[in-house]
Amino acid sequence: MVKAKIAVNGYGTIGKRVADAVQAQDDMEVIGISKTKPNYEAAVAHQLGYDIYAPAENVGAFEKAGMRAAGTIEEMIEKADLVVDCTPGGIGEGNKPLYQKAGVKAIWQGGESHTIAGFSFNAASNYEGALGRDLVRVVSCNTTGLCRVISPIDRELGVKKVRVTLARRAADPNDVKKGPINAIVPDPIKLPSHHGPDVRSVLPQIDITTAALKIPTTLMHVHTVNMEVNTDCTADDIKKIFGSQSRIRFVGQGISSTAEIIEFARDIRRPRNDMWENCIWAESITVHEKEFYFFQAIHQESIVVPENVDAIRAMMELESDGAKSIEKTNKAIGL
Amino acid sequence: MVKAKIAVNGYGTIGKRVADAVQAQDDMEVIGISKTKPNYEAAVAHQLGYDIYAPAENVGAFEKAGMRAAGTIEEMIEKADLVVDCTPGGIGEGNKPLYQKAGVKAIWQGGESHTIAGFSFNAASNYEGALGRDLVRVVSCNTTGLCRVISPIDRELGVKKVRVTLARRAADPNDVKKGPINAIVPDPIKLPSHHGPDVRSVLPQIDITTAALKIPTTLMHVHTVNMEVNTDCTADDIKKIFGSQSRIRFVGQGISSTAEIIEFARDIRRPRNDMWENCIWAESITVHEKEFYFFQAIHQESIVVPENVDAIRAMMELESDGAKSIEKTNKAIGL
Structure with missing residues (x-):
């Protein structure tokens, strides 16, 4: 089976957890994560083997810090089927044109407003409504x-x-x-x-x-x-x-x-x-x-993580039954 | 007018505030406060001019600490018309026989159960019900x-x-x-x-x-x-x-x-x-x-303080109208 190609844009509290949870599934894979600066979180991503993408102007800083960037954020998005936007609340909205230009599906987090995607997601409530959608917001x-x-x-x-x-x-x-x-x-x-x-x-x-x-x-x-x-x-x-x-x-x-x-x-x-x-x-x-x-x-840091995985699965139509997706996600991450 | 003679048994968070609030009124006065040990709070009571009473076995310790006790707690109770019990929650119940033996009225705080006094007091709710009562509990x-x-x-x-x-x-x-x-x-x-x-x-x-x-x-x-x-x-x-x-x-x-x-x-x-x-x-x-x-x-430390003053006034029948007592209490303490 060809795995769905997922980019995680923003690798902070939520992004790093979403990346690990996606990577644990057998029907999707992380093709890259983005980070603006080569800090301690970026160093761990590098150790874990994730391809790191950075803003064009910061690619040099990553090189200097000993964790060579795989490319720019725009290049990461081009390679993906779906981007999970985990940038800080309010920032994600500005990325929408970027995703639309590249023709990739996108998920935002609860820090953005409902209107950004027109559909707010919770796996136990409305999984089926997300099937095949291009834009989804996973609630906070x-x-x-x-x-x-x-x-x-x-x-x-x-x-x-x-x-x-x-x-x-x-x-x-x-x-x-x-x-x-x-x-x-x-x-x-x-x-x-x-x-x-x-x-x-x-x-x-x-x-x-x-x-x-x-x-x-x-x-x-x-x-x-x-x-x-x-x-x-x-x-x-x-x-x-x-x-x-x-x-x-x-x-x-x-x-x-x-x-x-x-x-x-x-x-x-x-x-x-x-x-x-x-x-x-x-x-x-x-x-x-x-x-x-x-x-x-x-647990504010992690409760939305399996929800993001289910949202990906619905949007990519990897599974049409919400209960089955929830079960699959849970099993893969050890819940 | 003869002032009502009030003893404050227990001079911690609530007791020290009740003592000051009683002392500020013109129809009641503090005839003594009790303290078990000559600590920093006792030193301030001494500075403020309150007569300090102590358990018989600790009277010597107060003498040694340079703040001579005026007598034992039993002696303080004998001199009072009404005791406000501000000992820690659950301790006050054990003092009931002491008050009854001395024939003084008594107020307990919300840490004790309703049954200790059979009447629970809040000035804005049931002032009139406390008129002339011997035992009252001021709620927490x-x-x-x-x-x-x-x-x-x-x-x-x-x-x-x-x-x-x-x-x-x-x-x-x-x-x-x-x-x-x-x-x-x-x-x-x-x-x-x-x-x-x-x-x-x-x-x-x-x-x-x-x-x-x-x-x-x-x-x-x-x-x-x-x-x-x-x-x-x-x-x-x-x-x-x-x-x-x-x-x-x-x-x-x-x-x-x-x-x-x-x-x-x-x-x-x-x-x-x-x-x-x-x-x-x-x-x-x-x-x-x-x-x-x-x-x-x-404000957990002070909200019950004016309520204790009003309870005293009702029990001693110094004022039959709750609204007038509240106004008098407020004015005296600067509320």
């Missing part, structure tokens, strides 16, 4: 985490209303520039936060309001989720529905915080301690009449 | 903050349902022993948290569920509050109701976090940078049909 970590729990509940019980408070990590573990150090920041102050509308870019039928607080931690986000449903149910019914989803993991056994989830990910030898699944505290699932509550933790 | 910081916003809305619009997520400071500013340093801790994991039932100890008619997350900050708690009401309303209606409450303060003008609220309290020369009011971000008040949302910050 928080939106992915919400779509994964809302979709199956909506299918089984019918969702009436969702209310979520997100306690958001203020910065990623490698980010030394950002605060707060000791404060709680309602962000945005004006309600609702953008997460609710963003969920509706995938699940337009869902009535959802969200509020977000930025807090001094780097490991994971935590959501307090409240859902009103149309059907009588018990906590066991909810557990059964969540339990049927491969990208939802129940936590317990003394895991009392996000720190212990990450420690567990390290212990089970996950690459970069990644936790691709929503982590739901089973004990927190509480039903009161047709309304239930639970806590879930979301 | 979070419960106080919730009662202050729920009561006036329930009176004006009728509350159907309240849903709150509390982002709780993990430790007080002077607490160097506690974590988490870098994690989010759902606490408790099992929902709802105790705060909802605790609000019902003051407002039994209210349908409320609460979820709490412990996070790495020391300054203040932040609540995301959702209320369903029985009456159509606008954001301006809600602002008008909150604006009529002297212990609710709107924040804005570039205040984007708890850190800036505390900076503001320092700038306006509040003692110990205390913020006795609920701080509500006016901009966050958002109405959707008969349901509204907002953010409020709660």
Whole structure:
């Protein structure tokens, strides 16, 4: 089988993980990654054997740093069937003409707006809608985490209303520039936060309001989720529905915080301690009449990674069945 | 007028503030405070001129540290009309026989259970119910903050349902022993948290569920509050109701976090940078049909302090009108 040729444009927090996950599949391969500067992340990409592409003006700097660039970013795009744009939020939009000129398919991340692609993707929610598409946006970590729990509940019980408070990590573990150090920041102050509308870019039928607080931690986000449903149910019914989803993991056994989830990910030898699944505290699932509550933790660095792989598979029409793609992706990365 | 004689048993975070607030009133006075060890807080109490009482076995240690104790804790209680118990949560219960033997009235803090006094107090909610009582519990910081916003809305619009997520400071500013340093801790994991039932100890008619997350900050708690009401309303209606409450303060003008609220309290020369009011971000008040949302910050160290003064005034029958007591307390402490 000819593998789909994938370029990863931007090799930061998301890009480096997407590259590894794509490389682990048997129906697609990374033909190159792009990096603007020859820093420590580029050095690791070089060690891992990825072909590195750079902006034309920086090719010389890579040479000097002992990691010869395979060419310019434009040359990388020419060679690809599909580009996964993992540049920082807001930058990706400027790359659209480049991809269209080269006639390649493109995936953007949740930092870009829905309109960039006209289709926002979550594998458990709308895989089939991405089949054969040229442009797709994979929604952000928080939106992915919400779509994964809302979709199956909506299918089984019918969702009436969702209310979520997100306690958001203020910065990623490698980010030394950002605060707060000791404060709680309602962000945005004006309600609702953008997460609710963003969920509706995938699940337009869902009535959802969200509020977000930025807090001094780097490991994971935590959501307090409240859902009103149309059907009588018990906590066991909810557990059964969540339990049927491969990208939802129940936590317990003394895991009392996000720190212990990450420690567990390290212990089970996950690459970069990644936790691709929503982590739901089973004990927190509480039903009161047709309304239930639970806590879930979301690993902002990695949760969208398998989603990008599934988006590629749908757009390249390598698999028409979403459930099969999810299973294939999971197996290849060790989920 | 003879002033009511108040003893403050326990001179930590809450006790030292209650002592200063009582001393600022013209109808009550502090006849003594108790401290177990002659540490830095005891030294400041000594400087401020409070009579210090100690456990019999530690009286010598105070003498040696250059701050002679005025007597034993039992002797302090004998001299008082009313004891405000500000010992750590769970310790206060053991003091009940001591107070009853001495025939003094007693106030406990929110760390004790409702049953210790049989009456849980919040000035804006049930001042009149405390008139002449011998035993009263002043509810905790979070419960106080919730009662202050729920009561006036329930009176004006009728509350159907309240849903709150509390982002709780993990430790007080002077607490160097506690974590988490870098994690989010759902606490408790099992929902709802105790705060909802605790609000019902003051407002039994209210349908409320609460979820709490412990996070790495020391300054203040932040609540995301959702209320369903029985009456159509606008954001301006809600602002008008909150604006009529002297212990609710709107924040804005570039205040984007708890850190800036505390900076503001320092700038306006509040003692110990205390913020006795609920701080509500006016901009966050958002109405959707008969349901509204907002953010409020709660200063855990000081919010219950004026409530303790009002509880004293009700129990000693120094003032029969709750609104007048609140006004008097506020004026004396500079709120």
